[in-house]
Amino acid sequence: MALIVQKYGGTSVGTPARIRAVAQRVAATRAASADVIVVVSAMAGETNRLLDLAGAVSGQPDPRETDVLLATGEQVSVALLAMALQDLQVPAQSFLGHQIRISTNSVFGRARIKSIDAESILGAVEGGRVAVVAGFQGVDEDSNITTLGRGGSDTSAVAVAAAVKADVCEIYTDVDGVYTTDPRICPSARKLARISFDEMLELASLGAKVLQIRSVEFAKRYNVPVHVRSSFSDELGTWVLQEESSMEDVLVTGVAHDLNEAKITLLRVPDRPGLAAKILTPIANAHIVVDMIIQNASEDGFTDLTFTVPRTDHQKALAMVKEVAAEIGAGGVASNTSIAKVSVVGLGMRSHAGVAARMFQVLAQEGINIQMISTSEIKVSAVIDAKYTELAVRSLHQALIEEGLPETPA
Numbered sequence: 445m446a447l448i449v450q451k452y453g454g455t456s457v458g459t460p461a462r463i464r465a466v467a468q469r470v471a472a473t474r475a476a477s478a479d480v481i482v483v484v485s486a487m488a489g490e491t492n493r494l495l496d497l498a499g500a501v502s503g504q505p506d507p508r509e510t511d512v513l514l515a516t517g518e519q520v521s522v523a524l525l526a527m528a529l530q531d532l533q534v535p536a537q538s539f540l541g542h543q544i545r546i547s548t549n550s551v552f553g554r555a556r557i558k559s560i561d562a563e564s565i566l567g568a569v570e571g572g573r574v575a576v577v578a579g580f581q582g583v584d585e586d587s588n589i590t591t592l593g594r595g596g597s598d599t600s601a602v603a604v605a606a607a608v609k610a611d612v613c614e615i616y617t618d619v620d621g622v623y624t625t626d627p628r629i630c631p632s633a634r635k636l637a638r639i640s641f642d643e644m645l646e647l648a649s650l651g652a653k654v655l656q657i658r659s660v661e662f663a664k665r666y667n668v669p670v671h672v673r674s675s676f677s678d679e680l681g682t683w684v685l686q687e688e689s690s691m692e693d694v695l696v697t698g699v700a701h702d703l704n705e706a707k708i709t710l711l712r713v714p715d716r717p718g719l720a721a722k723i724l725t726p727i728a729n730a731h732i733v734v735d736m737i738i739q740n741a742s743e744d745g746f747t748d749l750t751f752t753v754p755r756t757d758h759q760k761a762l763a764m765v766k767e768v769a770a771e772i773g774a775g776g777v778a779s780n781t782s783i784a785k786v787s788v789v790g791l792g793m794r795s796h797a798g799v800a801a802r803m804f805q806v807l808a809q810e811g812i813n814i815q816m817i818s819t820s821e822i823k824v825s826a827v828i829d830a831k832y833t834e835l836a837v838r839s840l841h842q843a844l845i846e847e848g849l850p851e852t853p854a
Contacts, residue, residue, distance in 0.1 A: 447569070448473060449610045451483040451579065451601030455618040456675035457521050458488035466616075466675065467528035470574060474534060479569045481608065483579045483601040484525055486517025507552035511581075511591045515541070518578035518597075526576045535573040539565065541589070546582035546600065548590045551731055555582055555590035556658070557599065560607040569608075577604060595656030602659040606666035613668050615655065616675035621682035622647070622654050625699040625841045629834050632846060636697065637680075640687040643697050643789055646823045650787040651702030660684065687791065695792035696799065696844040701837050702785045703830060705735070706758035707815070708765055709750040712775025715742040719772055720749060726764045732757040736785075736818045736827065746775070750816065752827065755781055783815065784833040787825040788844055798849055800824045806843045812836055 450470065457463050466484075474480050494513050498505040505513075522538035529536035544564050548555035568575040579597025582590045592599055598615060605613035620635065622644065627633040639647075641664035648657040654672055663670050663684060673681030713719055720739070727734060737751040753761045762779050769777050793799050803824055807814060812835065816827035828836055 446478040446611045449605040449613045454485045454488035481575045484521040485597040490517040515581040522576045538576045541581035542583040548582035550584040554593040562607040598656040598659035602662040614671045620674035646789045650700035696790040706755045706781045709778045712746040715747045784830040786836045789823045
């Protein structure tokens with residue numbers, strides 16, 4: 445029998461009726477000769493409701509206690525789904541993060557998984573039961589409850605699938621797959637049948653909301669096939685898999701955008717060794733992810749250093765940078781939260797020149813100024829004014845995916 449891990453997000457379990465519908469889907473999968481492990485999120489809106497409660501009683505809620513509070517959302521979901529399955533005469537047992545020992549570090553609110561003890565889950569499956577596992581949560585070495593951050597249930601699901609050596613991890617959500625870009629912005633976006641781990645990793649890190657980036661990292665590391673599909677239909681979705689040779693035939697696979705970006709610039713930084721580390725180390729120690737970094741050419745012994753951070757961490761990072769700027773004698777600090785990052789991704793870019801040039805031409809034709817640029821083997825990203833985001837996405841999708849680059853003359 446196949447072993448399948450299914451993950452259902454908050455929208456999929458948002459009401460009692462939807463929980464019963466999920467139970468029916470799980471029962472149908474099991475009836476089709478497959479063992480099933482289910483990972484679920486909190487009901488839609490529940491995490492925000494709990495955060496509001498924390499804010500109502502405390503101006504600065506303690507991170508440890510916040511994780512204790514937020515983990516209750518998934519506890520409700522797993523219990524209700526187990527009950528719904530039992531009502532369908534399907535044996536089921538719920539598991540919380542500490543019960544199967546999803547071991548994490550102690551970074552409350554954004555913990556990272558270290559290991560999973562799969563013995564109790566596999567014991568339930570071997571005993572003929574559906575294991576219903578709480579996503580998003582774990583436990584540190586001191587037995588404190590931890591949470592994995594927004595989208596963490598995806599990571600939980602793929603990590604569980606890796607631990608039990610599942611044949612596939614099905615991610616059920618409110619969209620029916622991975623698209624070439626956000627169809628709400630670009631109606632001509634089309635659903636992809638297959639995408640490589642590397643392409644999905646880039647798209648997830650660049651703002652695509654379908655899969656959480658750490659879940660893709662787990663899938664790639666442990667070679668877990670992931671099937672992204674809708675919980676409201678039986679249509680096939682998008683397979684996220686190891687790279688296949690035919691995937692390089694497509695030059696650009698997707699266009700992504702990210703509005704959760706802020707730019708910080710240190711002006712007239714003394715140009716001497718060690719200062720970049722001195723500026724960025726406190727930010728790293730605060731677990732703030734720095735994305736794009738640009739340092740201007742030195743002039744008169746001074747340079748400007750610009751980098752981007754998540755907009756949600758902007759104020760915290762800005763305060764740290766101002767302290768360091770005063771210590772090193774920088775000329776000042778400037779910041780901008782009205783920016784966006786637009787990116788194009790594709791395996792075919794590794795062996796085809798001209799994608800970056802065409803991307804910049806398209807943006808220039810639309811009067812969109814580029815503030816920062818970064819590249820990798822299979823992606824090109826540009827920071828622009830946030831107000832031009834939708835125009836940039838539509839224009840790049842049309843030029844690079846719908847029309848494609850012209851053939852290079854022989």
